[in-house]
Amino acid sequence: MRTLAGALDGPVAVDCVLLDLQLPDAMGLTGLTRLLRHAPGTAVVVLTGQDDEATGVAAVAAGAQDYLGKGQVDGPLLGKALRYAWERKRAEQAEQQLLQQQLLASENSRLERGLLPTPLLADRHLSLAAKYRPGRNGSLLGGDFYDAIELPDGRVQLVIGDVCGHGPDEAALGVALRIAWRALVLAGLPTAEVLATVERVLVHERIRPLFATLCMVEVAPGRDSLRMSLAGHPPPLVATRDGRGHLLPGEKLGVPLGLIPDARWDPLDVALEPGWSLLLYTDGVFEGRVGDGPARLGHEKMAELLLRLLREAGPDADRGAVLDRLITRVEELNAGALDDDVALAMLTHFPEAGG
Structure with a gap:
């Protein structure tokens, strides 16, 4: 009689096994346990003794x-x-895969809520439109995050960040950075201390050498100016009500968080016209290809595209719908879904009407 050890000497290359529970080297359920451990994807019918139900x-x-x-x-x-x-084995495997996908979707949903929170804005003259689109592999979240907070003195703080890479580790780190940023801002710390402390959180929480880019903006209580700090992140775009605008200067671009100890991030002050819109974004929105060659869209062309969409939509258009059209147009230029995640946050000032 053939032994179980001999049958399991190599890979089991069959769909279904008829297993005798009375083999010389495996009596009873012991043989079944060994077979399932060796070939978990194989269906098994056991052969029992007569009248041994x-x-x-x-x-x-x-x-x-x-x-x-x-x-x-x-x-x-x-x-x-x-x-x-x-057939039963196939049904069991399909059910298990469905359960795994549901668990993954649930976990992604929890992480996404941590990366993309409800903004804390009270000023009725301000409105925040935010959009997030997973990359080509939607099952893997990246570390893109944003947040917006209005402080008691009227200042509005905004942030957008991007942890390099994709997956649960990067997403969890993005959640930690976003929560740390919100807590530090609510505590009233100056921008320089907020950035330095968020960087310390990154260094202590990362499980391998990861870095993050970040853009932090403070809008003055009068809504007529902002102060911007960049840590390796592309500069925001500012637009007027009639669709004119430009990317803010990037000459004071600092290094990303987590690369150089004791780094500094010098702020830049910018004047704003009434009725402005300010777009913060991650690099996924402009790194898509244009045409069949290797050329990328780039953040300058992305800015031109958004300004054109704003002009076509008109000054009172829903900014969220405009951002949806921007993502759609970028995907069309890329001839398909974008590889990287996209996070967009547009803060708009309405000087004469509620947001």
């Missing part, structure tokens, strides 16, 4: 798809049992 039921509970008693098996019955066992 209890052992068969126990085998099914332990992972077999069916059981047959010796002396009660003929050719047609055996063929039918093996076919049905394989």
